[in-house]
Amino acid sequence: MDRRVVITGLGPVTSIGIGVAAFGAGLRAGRSGVSPITSFDTTGFPHVMGAEVRDFEPASLLRRLDPRQWGLASRFAAAAARLAVEDSGVDPDRIAGPRSGASIGTCTGESQVLQSLTEEWVREGFGAMSPHEAAQAPTHQIGSAVHRELGFTGDSMMVSAACAASNYTIGNAYDLIAGGELDYMIAGGADAMVRWGHAGFYRCGLMAEDACSPFDRDRTGVLAGEGASALFLETLDSAVERGARIYAEVLGYGLSCDARHPVAPDADGIARCIRRAHANAGVTPQDVDYICAHGTGTPANDLTEANAVRDVFGPTPPPMSSIKSMLGHTMGAASGLGAIASVLGIREGFMPPTINYGHEDPALTGIDPVPNAARPARLRVVQNNGFAFGGNNAVTLFGEVA
Amino acid sequence: MAGTLAVTGWGVVASTGVGADEFGKALVDGQSGLRDVGAMFAEELPQPAAHALVDFDVRDHLGRKRTGSLDRTTAFAVTAAGLALADSGIRLDDENRDETGIVLGNTMGSFRSIAEFDRETLVNERPYLVEPLLFPNSVMNCAASRCAIWHQLRGVNATIPAGRISAVSALRYGGTLLRRGHARTLLLGAVEEFSAHRAWLEHHAHADEPSRAPLGEAAALLVTEDARAVRAAGRPLDAEILATKTGHFDPADRATAPADGLAQHLGAALDAAGVTAEQVTTVATGECGLSRVDAVERAAVEAVLGTGPDRLRAADTLGDCGGASAAVQLAAVLALHRDDPGRDGQVSVVTSCDPEGGVGVVVLRGWSRRGALR
Numbered sequence: 189m190d191r192r193v194v195i196t197g198l199g200p201v202t203s204i205g206i207g208v209a210a211f212g213a214g215l216r217a218g219r220s221g222v223s224p225i226t227s228f229d230t231t232g233f234p235h236v237m238g239a240e241v242r243d244f245e246p247a248s249l250l251r252r253l254d255p256r257q258w259g260l261a262s263r264f265a266a267a268a269a270r271l272a273v274e275d276s277g278v279d280p281d282r283i284a285g286p287r288s289g290a291s292i293g294t295c296t297g298e299s300q301v302l303q304s305l306t307e308e309w310v311r312e313g314f315g316a317m318s319p320h321e322a323a324q325a326p327t328h329q330i331g332s333a334v335h336r337e338l339g340f341t342g343d344s345m346m347v348s349a350a351c352a353a354s355n356y357t358i359g360n361a362y363d364l365i366a367g368g369e370l371d372y373m374i375a376g377g378a379d380a381m382v383r384w385g386h387a388g389f390y391r392c393g394l395m396a397e398d399a400c401s402p403f404d405r406d407r408t409g410v411l412a413g414e415g416a417s418a419l420f421l422e423t424l425d426s427a428v429e430r431g432a433r434i435y436a437e438v439l440g441y442g443l444s445c446d447a448r449h450p451v452a453p454d455a456d457g458i459a460r461c462i463r464r465a466h467a468n469a470g471v472t473p474q475d476v477d478y479i480c481a482h483g484t485g486t487p488a489n490d491l492t493e494a495n496a497v498r499d500v501f502g503p504t505p506p507p508m509s510s511i512k513s514m515l516g517h518t519m520g521a522a523s524g525l526g527a528i529a530s531v532l533g534i535r536e537g538f539m540p541p542t543i544n545y546g547h548e549d550p551a552l553t554g555i556d557p558v559p560n561a562a563r564p565a566r567l568r569v570v571q572n573n574g575f576a577f578g579g580n581n582a583v584t585l586f587g588e589v590a
Numbered sequence: 591m592a593g594t595l596a597v598t599g600w601g602v603v604a605s606t607g608v609g610a611d612e613f614g615k616a617l618v619d620g621q622s623g624l625r626d627v628g629a630m631f632a633e634e635l636p637q638p639a640a641h642a643l644v645d646f647d648v649r650d651h652l653g654r655k656r657t658g659s660l661d662r663t664t665a666f667a668v669t670a671a672g673l674a675l676a677d678s679g680i681r682l683d684d685e686n687r688d689e690t691g692i693v694l695g696n697t698m699g700s701f702r703s704i705a706e707f708d709r710e711t712l713v714n715e716r717p718y719l720v721e722p723l724l725f726p727n728s729v730m731n732c733a734a735s736r737c738a739i740w741h742q743l744r745g746v747n748a749t750i751p752a753g754r755i756s757a758v759s760a761l762r763y764g765g766t767l768l769r770r771g772h773a774r775t776l777l778l779g780a781v782e783e784f785s786a787h788r789a790w791l792e793h794h795a796h797a798d799e800p801s802r803a804p805l806g807e808a809a810a811l812l813v814t815e816d817a818r819a820v821r822a823a824g825r826p827l828d829a830e831i832l833a834t835k836t837g838h839f840d841p842a843d844r845a846t847a848p849a850d851g852l853a854q855h856l857g858a859a860l861d862a863a864g865v866t867a868e869q870v871t872t873v874a875t876g877e878c879g880l881s882r883v884d885a886v887e888r889a890a891v892e893a894v895l896g897t898g899p900d901r902l903r904a905a906d907t908l909g910d911c912g913g914a915s916a917a918v919q920l921a922a923v924l925a926l927h928r929d930d931p932g933r934d935g936q937v938s939v940v941t942s943c944d945p946e947g948g949v950g951v952v953v954l955r956g957w958s959r960r961g962a963l964r
Contacts (some may be wrong), residue, residue: 231717233718286854295730296704296730297730306704306705314634318794326697326698328697332946336840341839345836346750347748348748349747367766367769369766384720387720388728391719392722444688444745445743450739451726464772468771577735578726578732578735578736580747
C-alpha cells in the first residue's frame, strides 16, 4: 500500500542561477553558465572553460552551519537543501527530527579538500597535511552538512554512482517515503570542480573546448560543471494538507549496470534501465512527453543514449534536450538538476532547450533536441536520464499530479 | 517477519584471513592481524604497524589477466565479491544477472588513487598528462562498477560513501531495493584499503586521539535475498537481517546527542525485529579507541542492552577498518555462527558510530553451516 510521493521544494545551486527563480529563468532563456575556470590554475591546459558557480555566498543562505567548517561540496549541498525547504514553504520546525532524512549523491565527494591535501603532500610531504582539511575530507560530511543544517535525525544516505548519483537519491527518497519509513526527505547531489577531473576528461578525449553542444553533429565533448541539486519530497497527503504548491509526483525509477566497460556507455544497459523505470512507474513509452537527457555532449554518449531511447521508444521518441549544454557536467548534482528542470517543466509548461545546437547529426535521426530555445508544452510525464562511468544507470520518472 | 533479508553467503578479505573459513578460524582463535607495515610502501608512515594484508597480491586471487589497473580497494572488493558469490552457491546466468547487483560502502573510494592521479597534474611537464586508464580509479564508484564487470552483475550498482557506518547504510539501502522490487539478489558490504595516504589523513584528522586503534583494511560482502523466497525454496540461511536503522545526530547538539540517538535507533530496531533486549546474546560494536565515538556507543548499548550480551570488538584484532568497520563487524558475527551449531538461532546486534554523528544498527539472527534449523 504505497503512499504517493510529491516534490514540493526545489534548491538548485548552479552556474546559471542559485534558487529556483533564477535557475528556472536561466533554463527558459537558454543561458550558458560557461566561463574561464578560476578555481584552479589552468596554466598548461589546452582547454580552460568550465561552468563554475559564481556569487555563491553560503553565509547568506545557511541558517545553522558555519560555512568555514565545511568543504565546498558540503556548503553547496547544505545551501541547496535549505533553499529547497524554503521553497517548499514547510515550517522548518515541523520537519526537524527522526521522520526526516536526506539521500545525497556525489561523484567525487569533497574533491577540493582532497585536491588541497594532495597539493600539501606533493609540495611539502604528508606531514604538512592540514588537520582541518583532513577532518573535512570524508565524503559523508556532505550528508552530515545537510542534516545539521536542517536538524534532521533520520537516515543520512550517501550515494555515489558517479554522474548518475542524484537519480539514485531521488529513487531512495521516494522508496523510503512511499514505504512509510520516513515522511520528509531531501534528495539531490553536489560536486565541486577540480583539476584532476578536468585533466582526466581532457586526457580521455572527452572534453569540449569552448562550448558543450549535445546532439550536434560537430559535438566534441563535455565541459566540467559544479553545483548542487536538492529536491524536497513528502507525501501527497502531507502536501495537500498543508496547502503546498506541488511541482510533480515521483512516479518511479529504475537502476541498471552495464557491467561492460569502466568508461564507455552501453545502449543495452541504458535501455534496460529505462524499461525498468517505466515498469516501476507504471508508464508506457507512449505516456512520456519529454526526456531530460543525460546528454553530456560527447560523441559516444549522445549516440549511445539516442540508440537506447530509440530502442525503447521507436524511431521518433519524445523531445529530448540536454541542460548540460547550459550547466556543463555537474557530476553528482547533474541528474538532480535534470529532475528539477523536469518538474519545473511539468509545473510551468515548458521544455528546456539544448543550446549551442547548430547542425543535425544524421546518426541521430528522430531525436528532437529542443534546439536553442525553450518550448512551451504541457508535460504530463517526464523521464529524467542519468548515466555514469562504471555503467551506473539511473532513470527517474515524474508526473503531473492529476 | 515480513520483508527481511536472508544472508546466503559471504566473503571477506581481511588482515586475519581471506575467505569466511580462514577469517572465522582466526577470529575464534583470537588471532590479530597486526603487522609491521614499514616495508609496504615507499612513503614514510605515521605508525609502524597496521592490521594490513602486507603480502596481498591480487593475482593470487583474480589471476594475471585484467588485474593490472585495479587499485587495492577495487582488488579487495572484486575478490570479496567473488568469495561471497561462491560461498552462497548462487549461479549467475542470463536469467538472473539483470536482477543481481552490488551496494558497496566506503569512505571516499581510494584516497591513494585520487591523490596519485591528481599528483600527475602537479608534477608533470603538462598538467593534463595523466594516465587515462587510471582516471576511473579516481572516482569512488570504481570498485563497485569493477565488481559488476568482473562478476557480470547487471542489476543495481551503487556506492555508499558513509564512512564507518557504511555497511549498515548499504544494508539499509539494499534492503529497501530488495523489498521494493529493484533487485532479487544483492551483494551488500563495504571496503577500505590501507595506504600511506590514508594513514596520514587519519593521523591528521584524529591527532587528538592517542588511544586510537592501529588502522586496518578489509572488504566484506554479504549475499542477500528476500528471506521468504529463500525459505520457500528450501535453501539454508547463514543469517536473517531482522532490522536495520541509520540516523544522524549532531555531535554538538546536546538536546539530541548521538548517544541518545543511537539508543533510540537501537530500541526501534529491536522493536522492528520483534526481539527483546534479553534475547540479544552478542553485540558487535565498532569501538576503535576514538574516545568520543566509543563513549557514544558504550552509553547507548548499555542503556538499551545492559551489560548482559557478549561484547565483540572486531577492531581489537582487525584494526580500525574505516569505511569497512561495520562490514567486518557483520562478518565477525557471521563467523561466530559459521562452525558453532550451539549458537544457531541466536540474535546479535551490530552497532556503529561515526565521529560526525552518523549512527547505525543491525539486528540479525544467525545459523551455523551445520545447523539444521535455518
